[in-house]
Amino acid sequence: MILVFGRTGQVATELQRLGDVTALGRDDANLEDPRTCADAIRQHRPDIVINAAAYTAVDHAEQDAARATLINGAAPAAMARACADAGAALVHISTDYVFDGSGSAPWTPDAPTAPINAYGRSKLAGEAGIRAAGGTYAILRTSWVFSAHGANFVKTMLRLGADRDRLNIVADQIGGPTSAAAIARACLAVGRALRHNPQKTGTYHLSGTPETSWADFARAIFDRAGLGTQVLDIATAAYPTPAARPLNSRLDNSSLTRTFGLPRPDWRADLNEVLRELAAR
Template structure:
């Protein structure tokens, strides 16, 4: 099975390359700011499956660059999905919990109404709608709080800050499921294989468990990394950002377990793996 991956240096894209023999396209080969080039890359490669693991992910900057974010996260995935529909091949696309408004405390289900609260969320919702409208076999995989040993993420930021700080204030009223990028990659590859064999797709949620706040996540990072850093939980109002963040990022992952037999990961075990990788790379 030939798998074409959009993305080369992102967290999930790097994990896909480590776990499978894929053709991964970087920005120099397929710039997501040009939907036509993305479509042509698929026609040229003639893959069996396409996975879009690339995105505009600068959540705060998207408030000033919403048009660009919408092209990258909305129009280009739509162009990819239309080509895949024409070719009769599955298209798998990574999305986000930010398509919801973040209200309440119950885990979001795939059927719940969407209402993104920032430009990034709106751009990702545009991508979801374009992928569905293409009419082909597809998976939209919503996830949250991605971390790995690659790129920029919360785990690496906390470790960096712990080098010079022994106390940190961290937001404690945003709750979600940290998700290891290697688990997302494994889920995508499993879903791709099952779809290649005829399994139907759709929209699915996949995030780590148990639910935790950013402050709780930080405490576990420092505990596992044996860093003596005190974490004080603060409300989001004391850490204002250009883009509003959802307070409730919990995702209900029952559907992916039922349809594909994929179990959401224990993020604490994933964190241990990432910390080992980072230690080995030092």
């Protein structure tokens, strides 16, 4: 039995499409009360737990760090302890924001972490709590998540592009857009593999290929959607936000491929699927 924390988020939605999972919403397990998360695991007795729920309001986290750390730090740690007690495998989704974004080389899973905002620190706290629990787990760091559901960059660009002739988009942040569908598929594959081979426990990276900038990602969205919106490249410094963003979000996926046989997803193909789904609505 596969238990999913999260019901309406991007990855949780895709997980429910892919398989026979039990998805818990806030009424079932409130991540602001980590005890309810542990109680849910004890009640359902799953073989695999996937944590697809998180506090993701990056800018708001600067003023709401305690709540972000409760949801992203304490709740996953409580899940991990309950999974360890129950002999269940835990797959936890984390983020490129645990790194400081320096340099230009892809970050490996064992690279030093140094988050530059409260959201990144809260996610790093969750990773530490999971490792400390001593159970079977995979921490799956990903980046730039998009889908046909919820709020994300693709849907924002389509909305703005429908009304504007040109948009200023940051061009000096580089990363790998990753579809929620690709993340969901990886979570299921990794969780099932961990059940058979707990020695695969560890931290892994999953991000789309090829690496691109936000500006070039926007261009691809407009081109595939048939919108004539012009993209003007700007620097991160020209678009200040409450939370600092890493410039280098490149992630090295090689250990995920080597250990689980999962290739990097091509975000261009996944973008086409998302656009087709949105157009059909």
